[in-house]
Amino acid sequence: MKKIAIIILFLGICIISNAQIELKTPPPSPEAEWKQKLGFTDISLKYEKPLMRGRKIFGELVPFNQIWRTGAGESTRIRFSEDIFFGGQSVKKGVYSLFTIPNSNEWTVILNTDTTGHGAFSYDDKKDLFRIRVKPETTARTYESFSISIEDILPDYSANLYLNWENTQIKVPVKSNADAVVMNDINQKINIEKVEDAKFFNNAAQYYFANQKDLKQALIWSRRSEEMANDNFNYANLTIKILEEQKDYIAATKSAQKAIELGNKKNLKGAVANLQKKVEEWQKITGITAPASNTMLADNSENHNNHSHGGHEMSSMKENQSIFKPVLDAYYTIKNALVASDADASAKAAGVLVSAVKAIDMNKMEMKQHTEFMKVNSKIISDAQKIADAKDLKKQREVFQSLSESLYTLAKGAKISSEPIYQQYCPMKKAGWLSNESDIKNPYYGSSMLTCGSVKETIK
Structure with a gap:
C-alpha cells in the first residue's frame, strides 16, 4: 500500500508540473455595440475596436487597395429596422456586413448581404449590395482606437456615419425615409380619407412649419384647425408663428389680437404678454402704431399679400416647373x-x-x-x-x-x-x-x- 501511495503521489506531481496556468486578460480589440434612432429607423451596429498600439495603421497594418473587415474579429454588422438611404443608395431594412477598401485618396465602402463570415476571409463580392466611394479626411486628433459612430443628426432625419482611426476619418451620409412616410400619411388622410380633425390639421401644419416646407399650405391647415377648435390657444399661436415666418406682420397682428383675447379668457398671462410685445414690434415694422380695426387689418393684409406674393409667384413659376x-x-x-x-x-x-x-x-x-x-x-x-x-x-x-x-x-x-x-x-x-x-x-x-x-x- 505504501508503494502504491508513492506512485500516486508521483503521478500527481507530474500532472501539476505539466498543467498550464492561464492569465485572464481583456480582449485586444474590445467589442462595441450601439443603437441610434434616425427618424423612424433604428440603426444598430456591432463591431470590434482594434487599437493602434504604436503601429502605423493605414497603408501598413491595414493595407491599401485590399478588402478590410472594418474592425477586428468577426465582420462588422449593421442593422436597419426600416428602409433607409445609405450613401445616397436605397437600402431595404435588414442586417448587412460592412466592408471597406481603404486608399490614400479614396475609400470604397461596401454593404454586403453575407453576415455569417469571420472578418474578410470569406468575403464574396458577388454578395455585395452595392459599393460607394468617399474621400478620406485627415483629422487633427489622433484616434487610438478604431471607432464607428452616428453624428450630425439634422431635422430632416439625415446624419453621417463616421469611421475614425489614427488620423483618418471618412463619413457616409445616411438618411431616414421618415419624411416620405409622414408626407404619405398626410396625403392619405387629407386627400383619400378626407379626414376632418382639428388636431390632425394642427399636427400637419406643425410638421410643415417645423421642417420649413410649404408655409402657404401650413397656414391653410393651421387656420382650418382654428376654425374647428376656436378656443384652442395653441392652434391660434401656430398660425401667428407661420405668418411671422412669412413676414406677413399685418395678418400676424390681426391673428395675435384675436389670440390675446382668447389668452386673457384662459388667464395665460405669460403667453399674452409675449404676444403683446410681438404686436408692438410688428406695428413698428408696418407703421401701424395704434390698434387697428379688424376691417382695416384685413384690407391691408389683402393688399399686402397681393403686392408681396403676386409678383413672386409669377417669377418663381418657371423655377417650380423646372x-x-x-x-x-x-x-x-x-x-x-x-x-x-x-x-x-x-x-x-x-x-x-x-x-x-x-x-x-x-x-x-x-x-x-x-x-x-x-x-x-x-x-x-x-x-x-x-x-x-x-x-x-x-x-x-x-x-x-x-x-x-x-x-x-x-x-x-x-x-x-x-x-x-x-x-x-x-x-x-x-x-x-x-x-x-x-x-x-x-x-x-x-x-x-x-x-x-x-x-x-x-x-x-
Missing part, C-alpha cells in the same frame, strides 16, 4: 424607347424616372403642385419600377398605360412644364400617353402602327 423636368425627360425617354421597341432602353429610363421622382425637393413646390404630386408620386414610382424590372416589351407597354395616366394627372393639375405637353391617344389600344411633340409616334405598337393615334389635349 424641378419636374428630370421626371418628364425620363418619362419621354421611356416613351421613345417603347416607340423604338427597345426593352433595355425602356427599363434603363424607367430606373432613371424612379430616381428622379424620389429626388424631387417638395419644399420647392407651390401648394397646388404639392397637393397634386402627393396624389400620384407613389403610383409613378411603383409603375416605373415595374417597367425597370420587366424584361419584355409587352409587360412594359401594359404598365406604361397606367404610368401615363398618373403623369397626365400630375401634368394637368400641377402645371409642371412651361412647354406644351401633348396628350395623345391610340384608339386601337384604348390608351393614352404624353409627348413633348405633336407628331404621333405610338409607343404601344412601335413601327407596326407608328402613326396610329391623335392629339386629344394640349396642356400648357
Whole structure:
C-alpha cells in the first residue's frame, strides 16, 4: 500500500508540473455595440475596436487597395429596422456586413448581404449590395482606437456615419425615409380619407412649419384647425408663428389680437404678454402704431399679400416647373424607347424616372403642385419600377398605360412644364400617353402602327 501511495503521489506531481496556468486578460480589440434612432429607423451596429498600439495603421497594418473587415474579429454588422438611404443608395431594412477598401485618396465602402463570415476571409463580392466611394479626411486628433459612430443628426432625419482611426476619418451620409412616410400619411388622410380633425390639421401644419416646407399650405391647415377648435390657444399661436415666418406682420397682428383675447379668457398671462410685445414690434415694422380695426387689418393684409406674393409667384413659376423636368425627360425617354421597341432602353429610363421622382425637393413646390404630386408620386414610382424590372416589351407597354395616366394627372393639375405637353391617344389600344411633340409616334405598337393615334389635349 505504501508503494502504491508513492506512485500516486508521483503521478500527481507530474500532472501539476505539466498543467498550464492561464492569465485572464481583456480582449485586444474590445467589442462595441450601439443603437441610434434616425427618424423612424433604428440603426444598430456591432463591431470590434482594434487599437493602434504604436503601429502605423493605414497603408501598413491595414493595407491599401485590399478588402478590410472594418474592425477586428468577426465582420462588422449593421442593422436597419426600416428602409433607409445609405450613401445616397436605397437600402431595404435588414442586417448587412460592412466592408471597406481603404486608399490614400479614396475609400470604397461596401454593404454586403453575407453576415455569417469571420472578418474578410470569406468575403464574396458577388454578395455585395452595392459599393460607394468617399474621400478620406485627415483629422487633427489622433484616434487610438478604431471607432464607428452616428453624428450630425439634422431635422430632416439625415446624419453621417463616421469611421475614425489614427488620423483618418471618412463619413457616409445616411438618411431616414421618415419624411416620405409622414408626407404619405398626410396625403392619405387629407386627400383619400378626407379626414376632418382639428388636431390632425394642427399636427400637419406643425410638421410643415417645423421642417420649413410649404408655409402657404401650413397656414391653410393651421387656420382650418382654428376654425374647428376656436378656443384652442395653441392652434391660434401656430398660425401667428407661420405668418411671422412669412413676414406677413399685418395678418400676424390681426391673428395675435384675436389670440390675446382668447389668452386673457384662459388667464395665460405669460403667453399674452409675449404676444403683446410681438404686436408692438410688428406695428413698428408696418407703421401701424395704434390698434387697428379688424376691417382695416384685413384690407391691408389683402393688399399686402397681393403686392408681396403676386409678383413672386409669377417669377418663381418657371423655377417650380423646372424641378419636374428630370421626371418628364425620363418619362419621354421611356416613351421613345417603347416607340423604338427597345426593352433595355425602356427599363434603363424607367430606373432613371424612379430616381428622379424620389429626388424631387417638395419644399420647392407651390401648394397646388404639392397637393397634386402627393396624389400620384407613389403610383409613378411603383409603375416605373415595374417597367425597370420587366424584361419584355409587352409587360412594359401594359404598365406604361397606367404610368401615363398618373403623369397626365400630375401634368394637368400641377402645371409642371412651361412647354406644351401633348396628350395623345391610340384608339386601337384604348390608351393614352404624353409627348413633348405633336407628331404621333405610338409607343404601344412601335413601327407596326407608328402613326396610329391623335392629339386629344394640349396642356400648357
